[in-house]
Every structure is written in C-alpha cells, then in structure tokens.
Amino acid sequence: MERYNGLIDKYRDRLPAGAGTKIVSLNEGNTPLIELETLPRLIRKNVRIYGKFEGLNPTGSFKDRGMTMAVTKAVESGAKAIICASTGNTSAAAAAYAARAGIACFVLIPEGKIALGKLSQAMMHGSVVIQIRGNFDDGMRLVQEVARTTPVNIVNSINPYRLQGQKTIAFEVIEALPDAPDYHALPVGNAGNITAHWIGYSEAVCENTRACAFCAGKCSFHRAKIATRRPIMLGYQASGAAPILRGRPVENPETVATAIRIGNPVSWQQAVAAQQESGGWFGECTDGEILHVQKLLAQTEGVFCEPASAISLAGVLKDLELGKIGEGSTIVCTLTGHGLKDPDTAIAQSAKPLTVDAERAEIERVIRENLKT
C-alpha cells in the first residue's frame, strides 16, 4: 500500500493542483466512517447511520480539508500572510497550516465566544489572534475590507479553494460505502461545507461528457464517475442561529454550538441550491436537543464530537421520529469537529468526578454502586 500523504496528493487529478504545485499538508482527510451500532436499536428503526468523524483531522475539524488547498494556493501565488474571521475552527486550521508553510496568519475571533481548545490552537501555532468586540459576521465583513488595503490572503470559505478541498469528503464516503448514501446530514453555519459536499457528490456522478450543476461543463477536474447517484442533503441549523430557516439574516445569533453561531451565511444561495437540487431540506434543533445528542453519541457509541457536529445526528433522529426519513435508509452524518475542542461545554453537562479517600474499601463501594446490571 502506498503511504497516505493527504487529500491533495490523493485527489490531485480532481483538484486545482498541478504536477508542479508544492503541497502544504498535514496528512488531513482519510477520516473514518463509523457505523453507529447502538443508536438505531435504541430508537427501534431499521436504518444504517454512519458518522464521518472529521474530528480526527490534524487540527480536529473538517476545516483542514479546505485549509490545505487554500494555503497551498496562497503560497503558490506568492502570499506571505493569510487572514480569516472565525468561530474557532477555521482559525485553528489556518494557524496550523500557516505555521507549516512558514507564513504569517491573522485571525479575527468574537471576544469570549470561542471554545477553549480552538483558541489554544490559534495561540499555540503562533498566529496573531485579534479578538473583536463583535460577532463572526462582523469579523467576516472586516476581513473582506482589510484584504483590499493590506497584503493578506483570505482563507475563509469565500476563498473558492476551501470548497475544492472540502469536497473530497464526498469522494471518501463513496469509496467507503461504496456509493452515495440515501441521505447526507450536516450542520450549516456559513454554509460552505454543505456547498462543498454537493460539489463533491455532483462531480462523483459526472462522466465528463455531462455538465454538473456546479461546473457547467467548465471544470477540468472530473474523471470517470465513481458513484451512481447523489444523496438527499439535509442541513441543520441551531434554533438561535437559523437564518436559512427564517428566510432572513439573524442579527444576534446565539447557540451553544459556537461553530455554527452565524447569522448571515456567505454561501447561503449555494446551500439552498444544494438542498433543492437534491430534494432535501433544512431543519433546526434547540441547544437542549444538540447537547442531549452530543452526550448520547459519546455515551452510546464512544464518539465525542463538538456540539455543532452533534446537530447533524440530532436533526436526523428527529426526522426519523417524524417519519420524514424512511426505514431502510442509509444515512451519513458529518461529525464536523472533535469534542475536545470545547471542554467547558462537555464538563458542564457531565457527571462530576467523585472524590474519595485513597482506600480500597472506598473504591470498592463506588464500583458496586455504579456497576451496570
């Protein structure tokens, strides 16, 4: 077997990277597709549910897929600095890949609203962390303004190379199953990722002769089709940050799922196009539902994802219950980021550690009280 060297190396013929392009990579991608074994039994549904665990990327989220591509192209174009607005994970990925490439990185984050693990990553990798007294949408606006006046390269998902890298998740799902699932569910914040998933699935059924919705025949990255169909796309937003469901921007988005705390998504139109073309829908979950399912997944399947990621499964469980997703379906949920990103939220909703004297009898007592029957 050949050594895995990251997603650009693997999918070079389907990505905007020439033979001479020097790749900036941390061996991202190639994440596991984990079948959930207990949950379908628990909810008494005859379905197959898989979690595509993007938390196992190098910086702990799917953002690495886009960042390897964006930073590779930035360096190729001679850029010496990158910049992004972030709810956390984009800054973590940007900081790591900038360090790898040896270029400067500036990140704008909303003051006090970024999960601890993500902040520690941006700081540790040596990026310049700028906290703004404002939210993600303010940061996004500012980044676009300063990119016109200073020599910085934007690596938010308005950078088209981000979506190109992120589309590879669809190729991996198809290779693992080995076709597209019936449904693919994921959280929707800035809506770049649902757009990227749809680009990937669309290219996967393209035979080069037929133009898919996104490339309109102009894309040169397609090759022989690898899937027979595309999935129905399900996009879930947190109730306090659900602009697509409300049909208008949300001024002050609020949710425990900070990665999707976004009121005015940049890729709104493309996300709606993906939903409509696939025959899918958008749904919403409350913070309570998100946290419940985050914990359920951690405790019944052993998979620890961050709150934003859990909304994909929370939405699917709800829509299974409502009968909107039928029996016999195969469903993939993108688990976008690792639970360790947000230790505060995890600790706040978990049983506190027990404190006892350092004596055998004490430990035995605790064991007897807590054995599963």
Ligand SMILES: *Cc1c(COP(=O)(O)O)cnc(C)c1O
């Ligand atoms: C960025 C992010 C999202 C949202 O993705 P968009 O492309 O902004 O819709 C969801 N979950 C996690 C963990 C993220 O980091």
